[in-house]
Amino acid sequence: MIEEGKKTINMLTVCIDLLTKHSVSKEKWKNDFNVSYRTIERYIKDAESFFHENGYDIDRITNEEGTSYVLVPKKNSDEKITAFLNEPQLLLLTEILASSRILKKEEAHNFINTLQKIAMVKCMDDDQQKIITAATGTAMDKYRETKSSLSLKADSTFETIEKLYRAVYSDRKKITVIKLVYTNLNGETKEHTVQPVSMAFDSNHLYVRAIECGDTTKCLIRSYRVDRINSVELFEDAKTDIGDKREYSGLPIPKMMFSTRNSPETIEFICRQPAVGAALDYFPENLKCVFYDKNGNKVDSEEETRPDGYVKMSINDYPEGCMFWFMSQGENVTVLTESVKAKIKHKLEETLKYYSK
Numbered sequence: 001m002i003e004e005g006k007k008t009i010n011m012l013t014v015c016i017d018l019l020t021k022h023s024v025s026k027e028k029w030k031n032d033f034n035v036s037y038r039t040i041e042r043y044i045k046d047a048e049s050f051f052h053e054n055g056y057d058i059d060r061i062t063n064e065e066g067t068s069y070v071l072v073p074k075k076n077s078d079e080k081i082t083a084f085l086n087e088p089q090l091l092l093l094t095e096i097l098a099s100s101r102i103l104k105k106e107e108a109h110n111f112i113n114t115l116q117k118i119a120m121v122k123c124m125d126d127d128q129q130k131i132i133t134a135a136t137g138t139a140m141d142k143y144r145e146t147k148s149s150l151s152l153k154a155d156s157t158f159e160t161i162e163k164l165y166r167a168v169y170s171d172r173k174k175i176t177v178i179k180l181v182y183t184n185l186n187g188e189t190k191e192h193t194v195q196p197v198s199m200a201f202d203s204n205h206l207y208v209r210a211i212e213c214g215d216t217t218k219c220l221i222r223s224y225r226v227d228r229i230n231s232v233e234l235f236e237d238a239k240t241d242i243g244d245k246r247e248y249s250g251l252p253i254p255k256m257m258f259s260t261r262n263s264p265e266t267i268e269f270i271c272r273q274p275a276v277g278a279a280l281d282y283f284p285e286n287l288k289c290v291f292y293d294k295n296g297n298k299v300d301s302e303e304e305t306r307p308d309g310y311v312k313m314s315i316n317d318y319p320e321g322c323m324f325w326f327m328s329q330g331e332n333v334t335v336l337t338e339s340v341k342a343k344i345k346h347k348l349e350e351t352l353k354y355y356s357k
Helices: 004-021 026-033 037-053 087-100 105-118 126-141 157-169 275-282 319-328 338-355
Strands: 023-025 056-063 066-073 177-183 189-202 205-212 221-225 229-235 265-272 288-292 310-317 333-335
Touching: 004 023, 004 026, 004 037, 004 066, 004 105, 023 026, 026 037, 026 066, 037 056, 087 105, 087 126, 105 126, 157 177, 157 189, 157 205, 157 229, 189 221, 265 275, 265 319, 275 310, 310 319, 319 333, 319 338, 333 338
Parallel strands: none
Antiparallel strands: 023 066, 056 066, 177 189, 177 229, 189 205, 205 221, 265 310, 265 333, 288 310
């Protein structure tokens, strides 16, 4: 008699093997589990009821090499329930993963292969398989390795991300101190002992936002690109300078990760078409809007400002990153906050000097 805990583990292994490998020999499981062929059949009988309810059957194929179990879609079943990850979901995840470039190319390729196993690609028809193969090839062809310290990593990217997310989100209030070995843009590698407060995705890169330990006067939140982190060490019981992490994790994320201020400031500006839609997309979290038609009368929606109206906008954000977006919109944006206007003017004057040489 197999103990219940061992049987549960064996059953879980059977289900995972069928989902990821699709075809597994009876002999392999007999050797792995050290059980009889009759016990393997009982496992399969139990697994069949689970898979049948989710749109799959388990076929038995016997040849000179022995018996294998193959997971196949149930005949005449509803297509919507015959995939744990369907074709559109797989294609979307592949595109997002390749475009984000969070992982090394080899890691991304292995991850996509795992997703394809979960999606049961081998059980799809030939046309579906061709589409997925072509899309995956295109995604990996354009996968660009970013200039980073990835080749120096002691941990895999997955291990690094797991440690960072555990440090940031295991407790909403309490800060966990971590030590990062980090390579900056100039190729300099240093150790940083920091107190992480949040994770953020910006301009095709994943960042951990943290406060340097000992920085009790400024408490400036710095951003560390995850693919430049060589290793992470957690200090579960270390003393921290911050009482409540929520005071910092709730702050807006600087656009393009530029920030030289301790806290964000209120910035007001006027936005004209066609930049209005871009502003609504770029500042979705804390944007306040007042809409006006071409005659300067208040209206209720962005649509009513077209074609020659404008929107008066107010955000609570860091000016250093926002000003680059303001400048990119040219005459379609007029900044009203004097301090930010002065910074933009200075930046443009310095840029003009460079191009006037």
